[in-house]
C-alpha cells in the first residue's frame with residue numbers, strides 16, 4: 001500500500017520534472033536509464049579488461065603484486081567520466097552509483113574478469129567522512145558489482161584508521177608517508193587464501209589503493225586485484 005503511494009507520487013513528480021541525462025542534462029525517454037542515447041554511445045571506455053597489461057596495472061608495477069587491475073572509463077576533466085563521478089560523489093546519486101557498478105560488471109563479466117574472485121572490498125572512507133557524506137561512493141559501485149556478479153561484498157574487515165588530508169599538493173615522499181598505515185584489517189584469517197577485488201571510484205596516483213592492498217597482505221596466501229570506475 002505504502003509502495004503504491006510512493007509510485008504514484010514518483011509518477012506525478014516525473015510528469016513535471018522528467019528524468020534527465022546525468023551527463024548532458026537533456027530529458028530522458030521512458031526507455032532510457034540515466035543516459036541519453038547520444039551520451040551513452042560516447043562513454044569513454046578504456047577496454048583495459050581485454051588486456052592484463054594496461055595503464056591501470058602500470059600504476060602499481062613494482063609497488064605491489066596484483067593478479068590484475070582494470071579501470072572502466074577515462075576520467076577527463078570536463079568530460080563524461082568526470083560528470084559520472086560528480087553525479088555519484090557530489091550530487092549524492094547513490095542509485096546511479098549502484099547502477100553504473102552493475103553496468104560495468106555486466107560488461108567485464110563477459111570477459112570472465114570476475115572469475116575466481118571471492119570478495120569485493122570497497123576502499124573504506126574514514127567514519128567521520130562517511131558520516132558527513134552519508135555514504136561511501138566506492139561501496140555503492142561495489143554494491144552494483146555484487147548485484148551483477150553474485151560475489152559477496154565485504155565492508156567490515158578493512159577500515160581507515162585516520163582521515164587523511166588532501167593528496168594533491170603533496171610531494172612523492174609526503175604522499176607515501178600520508179598513506180602508509182592508513183588502513184587496517186580486523187581479522188586477517190577471513191581473507192586468508194582468498195582472491196580479493198578492491199573497488200574504488202577513480203584511480204589517480206594509486207597510493208590509496210596501494211595502502212588498502214598493503215593492509216590486506218597480512219592475510220596469508222591472499223591474492224589481490226583492483227577495479228575502478230575511472231582512471232585519471
Ligand SMILES: [Zn+2]
Nearest residue numbers: 021024036039
Ligand atoms: Zn546526454
